[in-house]
Structure formats: structure tokens, C-alpha cells
Amino acid sequence: MEIQPTDSTLENMSNDVAPKRLKLRSKPSRTADKVFFAVAKAAGYSSFVLVAAILFFLMLRAWPAFESQGVVNFIFGAGWNSTTDPQIFHLGPMLYGSLLIAAIGVALAVPMAISISYFISFIAPERLAKVATVVVDLLAAIPSIVIGLWGLGVFSPVAAEWGRMLSEALGFIPIFSNAVDIFLRSPFIASLVIAVMIVPIIASITREIFSQMDQEIIKGAMALGGTRESIFRKVILPTASGGIVGGVLLALGRAMGETVAIFFVLNLTFDDFNWFKILEPSGGAVASLVLARFNEALDTELSALLAAGVVLFVVTLIVNTIASYIVAKAQPWRKL
Amino acid sequence: MTDTLAQPRPKNAAPWEKLGSRVRFASWITSLVPAAIFVAAWLGLQLDFMAALLTIFLPIQLAFGAWAGFYSYGRKGVNDGLLMVVTFFFSTFVLVLLASVIWSVISEGAAALSPHFIYQNNRYITGTTGLEIGGAGHAILGSVIITGITTVITVPLAIATAVYLTETRDGARGVVRTLLQALAGLPSVVAGLFIYSMLIVSGWSSQVGVMASLSLIPLMLPTISRVAEESLRLVPSELRNGALALGAPSYKAFFMVTLPAAKSGIVTAVLLGVARIIGETAPLILTAVIANETNANPLAGGMATLPTYIYNFLYLGDATSLQRAWGAALVLLIFVGILFVGARVASATRVGSKPKRRKK
Numbered sequence: 001m002e003i004q005p006t007d008s009t010l011e012n013m014s015n016d017v018a019p020k021r022l023k024l025r026s027k028p029s030r031t032a033d034k035v036f037f038a039v040a041k042a043a044g045y046s047s048f049v050l051v052a053a054i055l056f057f058l059m060l061r062a063w064p065a066f067e068s069q070g071v072v073n074f075i076f077g078a079g080w081n082s083t084t085d086p087q088i089f090h091l092g093p094m095l096y097g098s099l100l101i102a103a104i105g106v107a108l109a110v111p112m113a114i115s116i117s118y119f120i121s122f123i124a125p126e127r128l129a130k131v132a133t134v135v136v137d138l139l140a141a142i143p144s145i146v147i148g149l150w151g152l153g154v155f156s157p158v159a160a161e162w163g164r165m166l167s168e169a170l171g172f173i174p175i176f177s178n179a180v181d182i183f184l185r186s187p188f189i190a191s192l193v194i195a196v197m198i199v200p201i202i203a204s205i206t207r208e209i210f211s212q213m214d215q216e217i218i219k220g221a222m223a224l225g226g227t228r229e230s231i232f233r234k235v236i237l238p239t240a241s242g243g244i245v246g247g248v249l250l251a252l253g254r255a256m257g258e259t260v261a262i263f264f265v266l267n268l269t270f271d272d273f274n275w276f277k278i279l280e281p282s283g284g285a286v287a288s289l290v291l292a293r294f295n296e297a298l299d300t301e302l303s304a305l306l307a308a309g310v311v312l313f314v315v316t317l318i319v320n321t322i323a324s325y326i327v328a329k330a331q332p333w334r335k336l
Numbered sequence: 337m338t339d340t341l342a343q344p345r346p347k348n349a350a351p352w353e354k355l356g357s358r359v360r361f362a363s364w365i366t367s368l369v370p371a372a373i374f375v376a377a378w379l380g381l382q383l384d385f386m387a388a389l390l391t392i393f394l395p396i397q398l399a400f401g402a403w404a405g406f407y408s409y410g411r412k413g414v415n416d417g418l419l420m421v422v423t424f425f426f427s428t429f430v431l432v433l434l435a436s437v438i439w440s441v442i443s444e445g446a447a448a449l450s451p452h453f454i455y456q457n458n459r460y461i462t463g464t465t466g467l468e469i470g471g472a473g474h475a476i477l478g479s480v481i482i483t484g485i486t487t488v489i490t491v492p493l494a495i496a497t498a499v500y501l502t503e504t505r506d507g508a509r510g511v512v513r514t515l516l517q518a519l520a521g522l523p524s525v526v527a528g529l530f531i532y533s534m535l536i537v538s539g540w541s542s543q544v545g546v547m548a549s550l551s552l553i554p555l556m557l558p559t560i561s562r563v564a565e566e567s568l569r570l571v572p573s574e575l576r577n578g579a580l581a582l583g584a585p586s587y588k589a590f591f592m593v594t595l596p597a598a599k600s601g602i603v604t605a606v607l608l609g610v611a612r613i614i615g616e617t618a619p620l621i622l623t624a625v626i627a628n629e630t631n632a633n634p635l636a637g638g639m640a641t642l643p644t645y646i647y648n649f650l651y652l653g654d655a656t657s658l659q660r661a662w663g664a665a666l667v668l669l670i671f672v673g674i675l676f677v678g679a680r681v682a683s684a685t686r687v688g689s690k691p692k693r694r695k696k
Contacts, residue, residue: 044500143615257523
């Protein structure tokens, strides 16, 4: 079975072989194109290199600390002291403090963020909604050091007063009890500052998802006799829940990695866990620990700080991967 | 044959009836009366504002909201009223908190700002020196230099990554996208520790400006590439295919057709990326010495930036130090505001036609 080349383009080919079947999606043939795609590919693969380099170099320098302290002890033990012999570098209270502050901050931020995005997307008149959208997005761009400055200079005294009132009114509940009568620099204040920082982040994601929601579902629910509240509870929230959860997890990642915003409003206690007494001035945060100890740290302690960085990186990596998976699942119209 | 109807229409049902006046009346009552009671209780009983807000205003407001819903729409309106009250209360609370951030920066910062604050440096300044001398000039210069170097390195890399993600059909794109998302969540202090452990501990360099620039790259890269990817994807594939069908090689099709069409989106991406890193503090503290003098050389000597300047004076903690920090915060916020407005303007004039999404 021989195919005679009839097309003019095929005449150049040698006649004694059957013409090669061309693929529809051919590879770039020109040198310039090859360079173009090679550069793009190299740039794409550079993020592999970057992530690998971050993990490799941090692990390389952090290894002595992991080795001398033991991985499990380093992560879960308590105590951080470079003057004892042997030196103790255990991250437990800091890691727990980070999680606690981030969790309380997110718990405070979520209702506010959902309220304001519901307000923007479904209640406010269009002009007000536009202004509020711009304001929320702008606030998501405020540097965290400015939030930290506000937290220290303006908010801390006010929030300490709130803490005092809380403990006076509800002090019989162990969470709100305070034995030392100092209310500044507590995990409570740090979580409030974190909440102020992440509300715009959650709100902008939630608002985006609300605004892209299929209006037919809502109109249909309305036509079936749904009220505002029942539509919100049974239609809007279930439809948007995936996106909201993802946004919350992204914010959780930001909250755990936050450094300067809570560095000045939190008192670090290395030696024991502050499990739940959120109004007392002792807490922990991994990133703040790095900042607090970095300048005085010598070899071994430096290695321990880098190890703390590794732990922080891995924890936020896990949270963020889950978050971006959920966000992508929740927005099927953003096809990848 | 009336019995074929499942249910006769109730006698008093009147779906055509206008509810406007009832709703308006109920909303006026609901918004005014609890506020009046609250103000009276707050001033009359000398209560703390926050305590009064939560223990007096909120319950009364909720009760009135429920009543208004009931009065306007009957029993099924009660939850509506409650939902409205909760939404308005939380929204206002958030907006007040956020407005307080902006307002305190503007009011406190304006007090510290003066012509010499913009150009003088920090030499001979201690925590308690008066505001007559000294300023953040060296920090502004440092911010511009460090951010500039990072931008020059990262922008081509990030745009090429976006090209990789949109224009090629490589198999590893999904993984790269995931990695970029992971980098987007990288704690900034870890980025600083990374450069510190790679280049500074090993003795290749001391803590100079260019190290700070390098540490900002992993933070800026995901921001730019994500937004740039989004805007490249919005360019209709007809444009691209048309150029290719006319015989243009892929690189020309990209540079002469796709890139111009996505130009505004890419400008937005760059501006958002700069806004992301200009306020970063923690990596700069770890990688560059906070200098007190003007230094334009990123390869030698320490360098201060606006965030580290604020950090430094926050650390000192005296009254005048705090004022200097507020002043620098105002300058920083102005920078961020300009970048943000620029990004909004650039994205408003987007060429690539967005697939129309139904809006309310």
C-alpha cells in the first residue's frame, strides 16, 4: 500500500518512502521558538529548585539541633535555654502557642469576614458595595508591621481593658481566669491583632466566591418562598462552604507564619505550656521566637532557630496545600 | 371542581399587597430605638463602652430586629430580622476596627511628618531625640533599592513562569502550580532564614542589602506569577491561534499578540507583587543590618528600609520613637496606597475580554 504524494508540500520528500504521519500538535521547530519554550520551562522548573533549596539549606543547618535535641523532643518538649549545660532547645510551647493564637484569631475573624462579605454581596446598594470592596481589598494589602504598630500603640491598652472585664465577669470559667492581674501581652490580644489582620484576607476570598455564585439558584430559592435567612443558611452557605473553608485555611497559614504583628503584643514563655489561660501574659509563637532570639544566638542556638523555621515551614506547607486543594475544588469554573 | 386544587387560597393572602410602608416603618424603629436606649444607658449609667455595647445594645437590637421581621413579613421574617442585625453589627464592627488602623496611622503619622523627615537620615538619633532632626530618608532609599533589585530579578522570572503555565503543554504544570501556591503561604521569616542559612552562615556574604533583596524573591514570585497567569489566560485563544495560523512563530505570537493583550493584567501583577514585599519586615531583619546612615550600596554595609525602621523604633519604645515609627508607617502606607491604586487603574483598563459573569 503506497500513498502517492500529490500535495506540493510533499513533493520535496523522497518518493520511495511513505510520507511520515505528522502529529497535529507538533514540537516547535525554529531555534527561536525552542529558546522561548526552554526559557519558559526553565522558569517553571525554577520553583522546584527554590522549594528544594529552601528545604535543603534549612535542613542542612538545622540538622545539628535536631540531632542533639532529638526530633520528637525538639518539636514537643518544653524549655529553651542556651545557658544551661547541656543546652535545651524545645519548641513545644511556641508551636502550641502559634496554633492557639492562630485558631482563636481565625475563630474571631470568620464570623466577621462572612458578615461583611454577605453585606457587600447581597445587601449593600451597588455603590456602597463597590467602595466597601475597595476598602477591604486595600486593607488586605496593609503591611503587617503597620498592624503591629497599631496593635502596640493603639489597640493593646483597649484590648487589655476588654480582657480585664472578661476576667471579672467570667473569671469562674478557667479559660478567662487570670492569676497575675496583668492583661497586656496576652495570647488574647495577639489573637485579636491577628484577627484584624486576616479578616480582609478571608473577606476578599469569600466575597469573590459570593459574587460568582449562580444567581439562578438564589432566585429559584426565592421563588420557592425562601426568606433571606433560609436562603443564606440553606443555599448560599452550603454552596460557598468549600471556598470559605479554603480561605479560612489560607488565613490560618498566614496567621501561623505571622511575625512582626504579634512580636510586640505577646510575652513569650519558653518553659511551660500555657494550655488555655488566654488572658494571662504568657504565650508562644514560633516566628516571634526566631525574631526574639536571633540577635543573641550563637552556633547551636542558631541551628535550633533554623530548625524552628523548618518546623514552621512544614506546618504551614501542610495547611496551605490542603487549603489550596479545597479552594480549587470549590471553584470548578476556574479550570486549571 | 374546586376540590382538585390541593389547597384553597387563604382568605387573607394578598401577595400583591405592598409591604413598603410597613418595612420602612419597622426599619426606622429598629435602627433608632435601640441606639437611643444604648446611648441613654451608656451615658446615664457610666458604663464602659464595649461592655455596654455587648450586654445592652446587642440584645435589645436583636429583639427589635426580630420584632421588625415579624411585623413586616410575619413569623418567617423573624430569622430575617436577626440575620440582618447580626450582619450589620459585625460589618460595622469590622469596618470600625479597620478604619481605626488607617485613622491612627494617618493622624499619628501626620504629626511626625515634616520635610526633613523625608530626606534626613538617622545618624546621631537615639530613642529620645526630639523630632526636630532626623528622619527616614535612608530607609526610603533603602526600601526603593532593595525592592527595586528584587523586582528586577523576580519580574522576568515570574512572567516566564506564567508563560510556562499558560503557553506550554508541559506535564509538570500542575506540580509547579501547587509549588507556587505553597510558596505563596511561605512564612516570611522562613524566607529570611533560608537566605541566612544558605549565604550568610556559610560565609559567602555578610548581612547586606542585596541579601535582603534575595530573601524577598520567594515571597514576590508566587504573587506575580499567579496574577500574570490569570491575565494571560484571559486572552482569548482565538487571538493566539490566529497569529499562529498566519504563520507567526510561537515566540512572536506571544510577544506581539498575547503579551500586549494581557499588558494591563501584567502591570497589575507587578504592582501587587511590589506592594506585597515593600512591607515585609522579618526577612529584612534577618538578612540585612539595620543601618542608621544613608547607604546606597547594596553590596556593602547595612541598609535600613521603612519596615525595619519602624521595627527598630518600636523596639526602642520611647514616646518619640513611637512617633517616628508612626511617621514611617504613614510613608509606607502612602507607598502601598499608590501601588494599590495603580493596580486598580491598570486592571480597570483590561484589554483581554473577561468571560462575562452574571452579577446581581
